[in-house]
Amino acid sequence: MDFKKAYWIALVATFALASCSTTPTGTGQPATLPVEQTRGMDKAPESLSVARAQINAQATPEFRINLTLAWAAEYLQQQRPEDAEQLLADLSPASLTTEKRFQWILLSGRAALAQQNAAPAVELLNRYQEEIQQYPVEQQAQLDLLRADALAMEGQLIDSLQQRVAAHPLLNDQDQDYNHEMIWQLLMQLSPQELASAIQSSSGDLRGWLTLAQLYRDPIADLDAQVSRLDQWSAQWRTHPAISDVPAMLDALKEAASHRPSQVAILLPTSGPLQNVGKTLQEGIMTAHYQQKQNSLSPTLRFYDSGPDNILAVYQQAINDGADFVLGPLSKEKAATIAAQGTLPVTTLALNYIETDQVPENFFQFGLAPEDEARQIARQGVREGSNQAGILYPKGDWGERVAQAFAEEWQNLHGTVTVSRAYQEGPDIGETVEELLLVAQSEARGKEVSRFTNLDMDIEPRRRQDMDFLFLIANPNQGRQVKPALNFHFAKDLPVYSTSLIYSGESNPRRDQDLNGIRFVDMPWIIGDQSSDLHKVAAEQWPDGHGRYERLYAMGIDAYRLQSRLYLLNTLPSSELPGATGRLQMRNQQVVRRLDWAVFMRGEAKAMPQVANPSNSLSAQ
Known part of the structure; x- marks a missing residue:
């Protein structure tokens, strides 16, 4: 899933010293104050010292407070959290009304998080916890999400999920849509081991989220078993907030199961200048194949050398041998030659991207672009x-x-x-x-x-x-x-x-x-x-790794997994495959990757x- 709105997002590390960034909580609307309170307020000055001077020149304390809060919010919009923090520090919380103190807490917490510092936000929320419990539920929910983000920034992803799930019923419809997506984003960040452990220790809606994510993210699960497990999940979690996501997933999985290939032809260079690349990709493919074979039915694999110039002859030979899915070739030129043939006899996933938008409807592309x-x-x-x-x-x-x-x-x-x-x-x-x-x-x-x-x-x-x-x-x-x-x-x-x-x-x-x-x-x-289990298998088989080809080895793993998931990605726009090379989605018959940040x-x-x-x-x- 991608975010529905493009707001100010940042990258949040699990480590306290890592850089961070943010996405919105709440309605995501610009900071506003009642008209009678904002009349005469200009845009926040570029200079913090000028801003302070203008604020201090205001006639009444109320107007000074309103101007401070409005300009602090504006500085946050401009990615100037340090200036926002300094303006907010000029206010005495004890002198603020309950409404203004809510705004001050929210802005101060956001300013801290924007500077990669979760501790002040948590301390602030803890300090005013008793008062916050008296706020209207909508305001409490905004501060709950602030705490959830602070917890995530500190690497406490499960605690952050618990906070979000607990706050969810208190949110309005728009906020729930946003929170729904952010819960899913956090679930996608958990390792398989963390997911399994969290399921054992959780209950209620959180357990429902965790089990759905585990089911959805299993890249080696048999499709029939996955359909059965989704049916079971739906029966068990009829009132869960994520229940509306399941029907489309079920239909797509059933269709994907009916389109599984039984024999996959793999066209890789085992001779010529790219033979080392081909060998590494083959090792990744075989690693994924043997891992899946332990858990479900897997297709027969046949390898063909795509090094020779006549790629069409190699391709046709694979078809004649009974292939109902072709993986490869690697070369851009050879992939383009196959795509230029028009309608292809079987679904083909080239391991590169070609320079044309006109391709057969069953021709797809995947690579490390x-x-x-x-x-x-x-x-x-x-x-x-x-x-x-x-x-x-x-x-x-x-x-x-x-x-x-x-x-x-x-x-x-x-x-x-x-x-x-x-x-x-x-x-x-x-x-x-x-x-x-x-x-x-x-x-x-x-x-x-x-x-x-x-x-x-x-x-x-x-x-x-x-x-x-x-x-x-x-x-x-x-x-x-x-x-x-x-x-x-x-x-x-x-x-x-x-x-x-x-x-x-x-x-x-x-x-x-x-x-x-x-x-x-x-x-x-x-x-x-x-x-992960796959890393352990790879380390056992190739203890020295693959050096500069390590990313190609990971590409081989995902290339194999895609042969059974390609239909799903192509027919269900929201679907993705949590792969070794990234989170894989389909766009215009090209598999695109969303990578992690470091x-x-x-x-x-x-x-x-x-x-x-x-x-x-x-x-x-």
Whole structure:
């Protein structure tokens, strides 16, 4: 499931020091105060000191309070939580009416969470707990969700779920829709082990949510068994808030079961320059096949070498041998050759993306496209409330292509690319970063102004201020040059987002210290729970791993799983497969991945579950 509204979302780490971000709770409406209280209020000044001066100049204490709350909410909307916090700190809670104190608590808690600090929000809620219990239920529910987000930020995902489920009946319809989706998002973040443990210790609606998520997320379950289990769930949980989701899931699963292939032909290069890639994919496929075979019926697999030039002959041979599903080929050109044949005799899942929108209705595509990662980062930036982004990418066609994918998605979502620069790896990276940030121009302007005044001017160089974050495309070696250069040129506080390219996949704390603070997307197989049964099987079979091919191994796992789930993804838009390479969904006959988030901390890549917490605004009162 995706969010229904694009508000200010952030990334919340399970670790106290990780970066975070937020999505909205409550109605998500802009902060408003009664008209008679807001008349004469201008937009919040850019300068915090000017804002304070204007507030202090107001004639009455009531107007000063109203202006402080309104401008604090506005600063939160502008992603200026530190300024919001300072304004709110100017108010004495004891001097506020009960209504104003509710607004002050809500805004103060949101300001704390927006600064990746859950503890002050929890402390605030605890301090006023007795008073909060006297608030109207709608206000209590908003503060309950604030607590739920604080708990999630502290890594207490089960506790956060309990809070959300308990608050759900008290919410209005719009809030329930939002909370419903956020409960599901949290459930998707739990590991299989956490889900199983939580089910054993839970009851009521929470247990219903957990068991449904466990059923839904099982990527190796037999489809017939999954249908039966869904029927049983529906019978047991007739009044559950999630009951409306089940009929569509049941119908799609039944249809998917009837479309299961019995013989899968796998076209991979076992000769030629891509044979190592083909070998790794094959190992991933076989790992998933043997794991599923232990639990359910599985198809017969036949492998064919797609290395030879005549891919159509190989494809036809697979059909002649009885294949009712074809997995592959890997090469873009060979996949395009098959797609150009028009209607295909069997469903075909190519392991790459081709450069055309006109494909047969039973031709699908799956791969590890970095462009998808770039688009996901763009969407995340919008959810965080960002408007302006910079792009820094390596010179060459590949870097330009990924940068262009980000820019197009960002601009389609009404974002602005304020600056875009290509860099060459080496000693010139520092100069490119300085140029990107306009540091030299800032210093020059300061010196020019100082020539025409006898005042002592602050001419310390500054970076440009028209970037909410930087989208960086870089491998680990390049990133270790770029991030220190950003820090040196006064951009240490500039958020930096990157693709999975930034992480080698192997822990290297000493070298990766220079990447600290960079947030990036990557597949669950790399940054997720490493204690799963599948990880254990992989470690036993290949104790040395697959090195730089590790992500391709994960792709092989998902490629195999897709052969039985492709119909489901294609016919039920809300369905997804929790895969090793990401959360897989179908869009225009292409399997697209939603990856997990991570951040470099102390030279280590730390997973960052994406969860929700309060947004930038108060609900209309």
